[in-house]
Structure formats: C-alpha cells, structure tokens
Amino acid sequence: MSDTDPFRQETRAWLEAHCPVSQRQPIVREEQIWAGSRSTFPSEDARRWFEAMRDKGWTAPTWPTEYGGGGLSSDEARILEQEMARLQCRPPLYDMGLWMLGPALLTYGTPDQKTRHIPRIVRGEVRWAQGYSEPGAGSDLASLSTRAIDKGDHFVVSGTKIWTTRADVADWIFCLVRTDPDASKREGISFLLIDMASEGVSTRPIPLISGESEFCQTFFDEVQVPRENLVGELHGGWEVAKELLKHERKLMATMEAITEKVDVGLVDLAKSRLELSAAGEIADGDLRSRIATHLMHADALHHLNETIYRGMKAGQLDPALPLTLKYIGTTEQQRKDELMLEILGTDGLAMTGTDSLEQERMVRNWAYNKAHTIAGGTSEIQLNIIARRGLGLPE
Amino acid sequence: MILNDEQRMLRDTIADFLSKEAPIEALRALRDGESDLAWKPSLWSGLCELGAPAAASPEAEGGLGFGQVGMGALMLETGRTLCASPLLSSAIHAQAVIRHCASAEQIERRLPGLMSGDIVASVAMQEGSQFHTVPRSTRRDGNNLTGDKSLIMDAGAADYLLVSALGPADQLCIAVVSRSAPGVTIQSQRLMDGRQYGSVTLRNVEAEEWLEGDALDQGFTRALDEATIMLSCEMLGASRELLERTVAYLKEREQFGVKIGTFQALQHRLATAYCELELAAASVFNALLAMDRGEPVLSEHASEAKALVGDILQLLSNEAVQMHGGMGVTDEMDIGLFLKRSRTCNQLFGNSAFHRDRFATLRGF
Numbered sequence: 001m002s003d004t005d006p007f008r009q010e011t012r013a014w015l016e017a018h019c020p021v022s023q024r025q026p027i028v029r030e031e032q033i034w035a036g037s038r039s040t041f042p043s044e045d046a047r048r049w050f051e052a053m054r055d056k057g058w059t060a061p062t063w064p065t066e067y068g069g070g071g072l073s074s075d076e077a078r079i080l081e082q083e084m085a086r087l088q089c090r091p092p093l094y095d096m097g098l099w100m101l102g103p104a105l106l107t108y109g110t111p112d113q114k115t116r117h118i119p120r121i122v123r124g125e126v127r128w129a130q131g132y133s134e135p136g137a138g139s140d141l142a143s144l145s146t147r148a149i150d151k152g153d154h155f156v157v158s159g160t161k162i163w164t165t166r167a168d169v170a171d172w173i174f175c176l177v178r179t180d181p182d183a184s185k186r187e188g189i190s191f192l193l194i195d196m197a198s199e200g201v202s203t204r205p206i207p208l209i210s211g212e213s214e215f216c217q218t219f220f221d222e223v224q225v226p227r228e229n230l231v232g233e234l235h236g237g238w239e240v241a242k243e244l245l246k247h248e249r250k251l252m253a254t255m256e257a258i259t260e261k262v263d264v265g266l267v268d269l270a271k272s273r274l275e276l277s278a279a280g281e282i283a284d285g286d287l288r289s290r291i292a293t294h295l296m297h298a299d300a301l302h303h304l305n306e307t308i309y310r311g312m313k314a315g316q317l318d319p320a321l322p323l324t325l326k327y328i329g330t331t332e333q334q335r336k337d338e339l340m341l342e343i344l345g346t347d348g349l350a351m352t353g354t355d356s357l358e359q360e361r362m363v364r365n366w367a368y369n370k371a372h373t374i375a376g377g378t379s380e381i382q383l384n385i386i387a388r389r390g391l392g393l394p395e
Numbered sequence: 396m397i398l399n400d401e402q403r404m405l406r407d408t409i410a411d412f413l414s415k416e417a418p419i420e421a422l423r424a425l426r427d428g429e430s431d432l433a434w435k436p437s438l439w440s441g442l443c444e445l446g447a448p449a450a451a452s453p454e455a456e457g458g459l460g461f462g463q464v465g466m467g468a469l470m471l472e473t474g475r476t477l478c479a480s481p482l483l484s485s486a487i488h489a490q491a492v493i494r495h496c497a498s499a500e501q502i503e504r505r506l507p508g509l510m511s512g513d514i515v516a517s518v519a520m521q522e523g524s525q526f527h528t529v530p531r532s533t534r535r536d537g538n539n540l541t542g543d544k545s546l547i548m549d550a551g552a553a554d555y556l557l558v559s560a561l562g563p564a565d566q567l568c569i570a571v572v573s574r575s576a577p578g579v580t581i582q583s584q585r586l587m588d589g590r591q592y593g594s595v596t597l598r599n600v601e602a603e604e605w606l607e608g609d610a611l612d613q614g615f616t617r618a619l620d621e622a623t624i625m626l627s628c629e630m631l632g633a634s635r636e637l638l639e640r641t642v643a644y645l646k647e648r649e650q651f652g653v654k655i656g657t658f659q660a661l662q663h664r665l666a667t668a669y670c671e672l673e674l675a676a677a678s679v680f681n682a683l684l685a686m687d688r689g690e691p692v693l694s695e696h697a698s699e700a701k702a703l704v705g706d707i708l709q710l711l712s713n714e715a716v717q718m719h720g721g722m723g724v725t726d727e728m729d730i731g732l733f734l735k736r737s738r739t740c741n742q743l744f745g746n747s748a749f750h751r752d753r754f755a756t757l758r759g760f
Contacts, residue, residue, distance in 0.1 A: 296699045299678070303681040383667065391662075
C-alpha cells in the first residue's frame with residue numbers, strides 16, 4: 001500500500017487534524033482512557049481525542065457501522081494502525097469489551113445482544129470485566145465451578161471469580177459458569193453476561209507486588225441473571241471462550257505496544273547512568289551485549305508480526321506462527337524490564353518516595369509485567385500449545 | 396519467507412535438484428573421498444546450468460531476476476542438504492565484492508564469468524583465528540602485496556582470490572591475485588564441516604590488478620553484509636532441517652512405553668527453540684526485503700540476522716544431538732554433520748558475539 005493511497009492520505013490528514021499533540025506521546029498507564037460509567041478522562045485533550053475517534057467509529061475500526069463501528073476492511077484498518085503509529089497516537093479507548101467480548105459477540109451473539117451491547121462498547125459507555133479464572137481453576141480453566149442453575153427465564157449464579165481486572169469499577173462482566181455439573185469438564189460450561197449492579201455481586205481488590213490492585217476477586221451470591229444474557233448455546237460456553245482467548249492472546253502479545261513504547265530509552269537510560277568507554281559505548285560489555293540481544297529480539301518480533309500479516313495476505317501463513325506471539329512478546333517485555341532494573345542499580349530498589357515518577361513507573365512496570373506471562377494462558381500453557389498444535393508433538 | 400510464484404518455482408526446482416545431486420550422502424562422499432575436491436563437479440555444473448549463481452540479478456544484467464528473496468530461498472535449501480558448492484564463496488561474496496568495489500571496466504570484464512559460474516573466485520579477508528573486517532598486517536607495496544590470510548572458502552579450487560590489504564596510508568585495497576602467481580602458497584584443509592578452506596601465504600606477490608571502485612570501504616562492507624545475509628539464509632535452512640528431523644524423531648522413538656515426544660520437558664525445549672527460530676527467520680526475511688528495496692546500508696539488518704540465526708543454530712544443533720540420544724553422537728546419523736556445519740557457519744563472517752557488538756556500535760551504544 002503506497003504512500004499515495006487515497007485512504008492513507010485521508011486518514012493521515014484526519015489524524016493530524018484531530019489528534020491533540022498531548023495524545024501523541026508514548027502512553028503511560030495513568031493516562032489511559034478506560035471505558036465505563038465510573039471512568040473519568042485523564043485530561044481534556046484525552047476526552048477530545050476519544051470523542052473524535054468514537055464518532056468516526058474508529059474505537060472499533062473493523063466492526064460493522066450498523067453497530068457504531070468503523071466498517072473498515074482489514075487493509076484499511078492496517079493503514080489506520082500504521083498512520084496512528086506514525087504519529088504516535090495513543091489508543092483512544094481501553095476496554096476488555098472492545099478487545100475480547102465484542103469480537104466474540106459479533107460471532108456468537110443474537111441480533112438483540114449485538115444491538116444492546118456492541119454500540120455501548122464502541123462508545124466506551126460500559127466497562128467490561130472478564131470472569132474466567134477461579135481460585136481453583138487457573139491454567140486448568142475448564143475445571144471451573146461457579147454454578148449457574150437454570151430456572152427457565154433466568155439463571156441463579158453462585159461462586160467466585162479471580163483476577164477480574166478492575167471488577168470494582170466494571171459495569172458488566174462476561175463469565176464462564178457451570179450449567180451442567182454432570183457433563184464432562186468442557187461440555188457443561190455456559191457463557192453469561194452479568195450486570196455488576198445485580199444483587200448478590202461483590203468485589204474485593206487484590207493488592208499486587210507492584211503496589212497496585214488492578215485485579216479483584218468477584219463473588220456471586222445467588223445472583224439472578226436473565227436468560228437473554230446467555231451467549232451461544234446452553235452448555236456451549238467453551239466454544240465462545242476459545243474464540244475470546246484468541247483475541248486475548250493477540251492482545252497480550254501487543255500489550256507492550258499498548259502500554260509503553262518499545263524503546264523507551266533503554267539505551268538512553270543506560271548511557272545516562274552507566275560508565276561509558278572513550279568511544280561512548282557502554283563499558284560493561286556483558287550488559288551491552290544483553291541490551292543488543294533484547295533490541296534485536298524486539299526488532300525481530302516486529303518483523304515476525306509483519307511476516308504473519310504478509311503470509312496471511314499471500315495465503316502462505318504457517319498456522320503455527322501466530323501461536324508464538326504471546327510467549328515471545330511477554331517474555332521479551334520482561335527481559336527489557338529486568339534490563340531497566342539492572343541499569344537503575346540500587347536506585348531501582350525504591351518503589352515509592354523518590355523524586356522521579358518516571359523511575360518509579362519503570363520499577364512498578366517491572367513488577368506489574370510479571371503478570372503478563374501468567375494472565376491469558378501462562379507461558380507454559382503457550383508452550384504446550386506450540387509443541388502440540390504447532391510442532392505436532394503427541395499429547 | 397513469503398515467496399512469489401516465480402520464487403516458489405525456483406525454490407522447488409533447486410530443492411528437487413539438490414535432493415538428486417546433493418543429498419547429504421554427497422557431502423559424505425566428498426569428505427571421505429580420496430580426492431581433495433572442494434565440491435562435486437557435476438553438482439556445480441548443474442547449479443550453473445540452472446542459473447543459480449545469477450539467480451538474484453535482474454534479467455537486464457544477465458541474471459534470472461528472482462531478486463534477493465529468491466536467492467535467499469535458494470540458499471535456505473542448500474542449508475537443508477548441507478550442499479557443498481562455491482555459491483557462497485564465489486557466486487555471492489566474490490560477486491558482491493566485484494560489483495561494489497570494482498570499476499565499471501573491471502565489472503564488465505570480471506562479473507560475467509562469476510555469474511555464469513565458469514570462473515570461481517574467493518575472498519581472502521581474515522587473518523588469524525578471529526574474524527575482523529579491516530586488514531591487519533597484509534600490506535600493499537606498489538603493485539605487490541605481502542601477508543597471511545586464513546579461512547578462505549574453496550581457496551584451493553578458486554581461479555583467483557580477492558585479497559584485502561592496507562595501502563601506504565592504511566587505506567583499504569583489494570587485490571586480484573592469481574592462485575598460481577609467484578609467492579603464493581595455499582594450504583588447503585578440510586574443516587569439520589567436510590568442506591575445503593585454505594590459508595594463503597603471500598610473499599611480495601604481484602597482483603593481477605587492484606580493484607578500482609570509488610568507495611572501497613563502503614563497497615567492501617556492503618559485500619560483506621550481503622554475503623552475511625545469504626549465509627544467514629543457509630543457516631536458517633539448516634536450523635529448520637534440524638528442528639524437523641528432531642520433531643520427527645521424538646514422534647517415533649519410544650521409551651518407558653510411550654513416544655518420547657509426549658514428555659513436556661522435551662516439548663517445551665523444542666517449543667522455545669521454535670519461537671526463537673521464527674524470530675530469527677523474520678529477521679532474515681526482513682534483511683532480504685531490505686536488499687530488494689535497495690536500502691543503501693544493510694549492516695544493522697545483516698548483524699541482527701546473523702546474530703539471531705547464529706544463536707538459534709547453535710542451540711538447535713546441540714538440542715538435536717541431545718534429543719537423538721546415543722544415536723546423536725554417531726557418525727552414521729546426519730545430525731552430527733549439521734552440528735559441525737553449524738560451527739563453521741557461526742564463525743564465517745563473524746560469530747554472534749561479533750555481530751552483537753557490531754549492532755550495538757551501529758546503534759550508538
């Protein structure tokens with residue numbers, strides 16, 4: 001797609017006109033624009049940027065226009081992505097509904113469910129949480145035990161979900177629940193949408209090693225859920241969940257791009273803090289070599305994404321390739337975080353109370369990003385999938 | 396690698412040819428034979444008939460027009476069968492040195508022979524046991540040169556050598572040296588990969604001529620980068636072959652009453668290797684695309700590709716031996732041949748550590 005492509009020209013001009021300069025900086029977590037009735041905008045510029053994108057349907061560029069989406073083809077969406085990257089535009093909206101539930105609803109939802117939920121996701125009016133893991137069901141997700149009893153026009157849900165991201169401020173939650181305890185593990189599960197305002201729902205934030213409490217435990221005590229909130233077939237929730245997981249893994253792999261820009265000064269940080277040789281090179285040859293390896297990997301990961309895209313377009317995609325992205329992306333992010341911490345030296349041991357917010361953020365991210373190789377399918381689960389589905393090794 | 400229809404056809408043709416003319420047994424025959432041949436003559440003439448030495452060049456320049464991606468796909472196939480030929484030494488590296496370091500008149504005179512494969516040349520740049528790019532003690536004195544060069548691919552069979560030397564102002568000079576010129580002593584040696592390499596002693600040797608291109612330094616670097624990327628393709632092919640052979644073995648070998656491929660410890664080692672392999676492959680492919688786009692400087696791409704593919708080939712060759720168990724250390728198994736080829740490939744044009752250092756310098760840290 002050349003530079004002179006009219007859609008590219010148009011998009012570039014529109015973004016230049018509508019994206020405030022303050023929204024063209026590498027994103028930091030505090031300034032993300034989250035959906036939901038209880039969310040506030042981090043700044044007036046953030047609000048303007050979000051509203052402009054929302055009105056264009058570009059918070060969900062490829063979703064159908066009848067539901068408020070942008071209706072772009074995959075080629076056009078890619079151009080939009082590239083042009084946003086070129087200007088360093090921040091993502092206009094953050095929401096689990098946008099990343100995960102929406103795509104699954106478009107596939108499995110009833111017309112009524114689509115009409116009720118998708119436009120509100122596009123417009124950022126509802127913040128969604130994900131209710132998958134349970135204290136007793138982590139990697140072995142299918143052993144989940146939150147129970148939904150079928151009462152005809154509604155279900156009664158009891159049990160608990162864990163690692164529900166910001167459930168304390170979420171408006172709705174999509175849940176996997178057990179509707180048939182006698183069926184085999186994967187066959188007795190259904191997919192339910194639950195209003196967090198329902199009676200019997202409560203949440204408890206979980207303090208993390210990063211000092212934050214993004215994750216919650218959510219409790220359901222005989223919560224009544226209307227039958228119209230069942231997505232897919234009764235007992236057919238595992239199908240829907242698999243579709244969502246695909247989107248989650250893709251998301252986790254690009255998390256790095258969403259949360260922080262790749263190069264945020266690893267080299268600059270090292271050069272400003274460490275001893276340099278006469279030639280201006282990092283004197284610690286071992287650290288220098290490990291930084292080089294990380295930068296090469298980060299670069300190659302970008303090329304791998306390109307290869308996957310080109311392969312898809314050319315009909316030559318090795319189906320095993322996309323399976324590698326989550327493992328590689330999250331592992332490399334952690335390698336970078338460890339390098340940052342190492343460069344900071346003993347300064348990096350302070351998580352609060354320093355005079356550098358930037359530095360504290362780096363240290364917090366180091367701790368926070370430990371979750372990335374666990375959430376959305378641990379690295380070990382990813383390797384199982386790569387070995388079996390990618391390499392064809394026996395179960 | 397994403398190939399177009401023509402490039403896929405080239406790859407399939409070459410793969411088919413190599414399976415007949417240059418299966419791994421051909422390398423064994425070369426290694427174990429009485430003669431000191433650097434390659435099997437019918438293999439090289441066959442590759443030349445297919446146009447392999449000129450596969451990348453545009454048709455207007457007498458090439459086949461498959462581009463560098465096409466050439467890369469071809470080199471990848473040679474890595475899968477450990478094909479011993481002067482493709483890398485002559486058709487790629489020497490050809491690139493002539494293309495980027497010679498005058499227009501010299502190019503016109505020297506390139507056609509290298510492109511047809513009738514003439515074989517090799518580049519002599521390294522001195523001693525560690526790779527480096529700038530000549531150390533090989534000196535030009537008028538029209539003559541003196542020095543010692545090592546690790547020259549196919550040196551004993553080449554029609555001429557392209558020798559890097561320092562001029563009176565320590566500037567880079569490149570001599571065309573005939574193998575039979577007085578003062579030239581070539582010591583040929585089969586290294587662990589079964590191929591022929593030479594060390595050459597030059598004592599006040601009269602050069603046939605000196606390359607007279609405009610920007611020798613940039614040209615010589617460019618040629619090295621191009622050759623490094625093509626070697627990376629060969630190494631990628633060897634890595635893929637090693638992974639596939641090991642996966643196949645794990646699906647077949649039984650211990651404790653089950654296929655050993657069911658063991659998670661082995662699955663995870665191969666799965667991580669696969670991820671690293673695909674990262675390296677994406678980097679190599681990107682380097683080929685950069686060549687085809689005509690990017691003026693390839694050094695970062697070349698160093699990234701060689702370092703990444705060097706690391707994964709090292710890892711996979713070791714893992715392949717280990718996972719083949721006792722069989723892995725027998726000469727009967729081909730795995731050992733890949734192991735030994737991997738070590739020479741890692742050294743050629745600089746190992747991973749060399750390229751990480753070079754990459755860091757290029758990125759300014």
